[in-house]
Amino acid sequence: MLPELQEYLDNAELEMQEAIDFLKRELSHLRAGKAHPALLDGIRVEYYGASTPLSQMSSVTAPEARLLVVQPWDKSAIGAIEKAIMASGLGLNPNNDGQLIRIPLPILSEERRNDLVKLAKHTAENARVSIRNARRDANEHIKTAVKKHSLPEDSRFAAEDAVQKLTDKHIHEVDELLKHKEKDILTV
Numbered sequence: 001m002l003p004e005l006q007e008y009l010d011n012a013e014l015e016m017q018e019a020i021d022f023l024k025r026e027l028s029h030l031r032a033g034k035a036h037p038a039l040l041d042g043i044r045v046e047y048y049g050a051s052t053p054l055s056q057m058s059s060v061t062a063p064e065a066r067l068l069v070v071q072p073w074d075k076s077a078i079g080a081i082e083k084a085i086m087a088s089g090l091g092l093n094p095n096n097d098g099q100l101i102r103i104p105l106p107i108l109s110e111e112r113r114n115d116l117v118k119l120a121k122h123t124a125e126n127a128r129v130s131i132r133n134a135r136r137d138a139n140e141h142i143k144t145a146v147k148k149h150s151l152p153e154d155s156r157f158a159a160e161d162a163v164q165k166l167t168d169k170h171i172h173e174v175d176e177l178l179k180h181k182e183k184d185i186l187t188v
Contacts (some may be wrong), residue, residue, distance in 0.1 A: 004129055004149055005142055005159040012138035013029055016170040017114070019130035023174060026123045027181045030116055035062040035105050040070070045084040047077055054081065070101040108185075116185045124178040135167040 016156045037060040044051045051066040054060065058072040058081065070085075079097055085094045085103065090167050091112075108116070139160055145158040 002074065002151060002155045002159075004145055004151065005155060008138045008141040008145065009159060009162055009166070011069050011141075012134045013146045015130045015134035015137075016166060019127045019134070020170060020173055020177075022130075023123060023127040023177055027120060027177060029184065030120055030123075030181065034065050035068045035103075037062055039090065040068065040088075045077065045087050047080055050127050054084065057081065059180050066105045066107075068103040068105065070103065072100070075099065080186070102147045105162050117182050120178060120181050120185065125176050127174050131167055131174070135163055 008159065010073055025041075028036070029042050040054055040060050043054040045057055046059060057077055058070050058078075060062050061069050061071075063069055068080060072081055075095070075098070078098070078101065082094045082101055085092055085101070092103050092105070094103045096102075142156055142163070143158045145151065147155065
């Protein structure tokens, strides 16, 4: 691989890895059968006029398979945290005892499980599109660089082939992540 073209390959790999990382974060927010503290990662709480991530205001644990416990560091914020959890759209009903918040996770209906699988598939497809966009951009940069620097056409084909291999590897990783999450969601 010519050094002039390696930079485009490195950039494409970085963009593809960012798509994978984004997918992992998004899938961790989808609720499967078991309680997992990452379920509450996206929640932000209005705290003294600022929108603060829940993780910066409390500790979240899963002492049981179907229960999350939120222990705020500032007890005066317990009402705001409870309100933010209810408004999150996760369908959770927190119980507050003045010291901590217990969140029992209801059993998912089959319909809700299927909706979550659809959402996971949609998120995975967005990651695939992002990976393909990185491939397209890299190939365009490679073609331009070959013309601009009068590089041999064979180097262009080799670079495009390397970009395609990266794309295939990352698309396969997306498929594996989706398959694992789908199994997680559908397991009762």
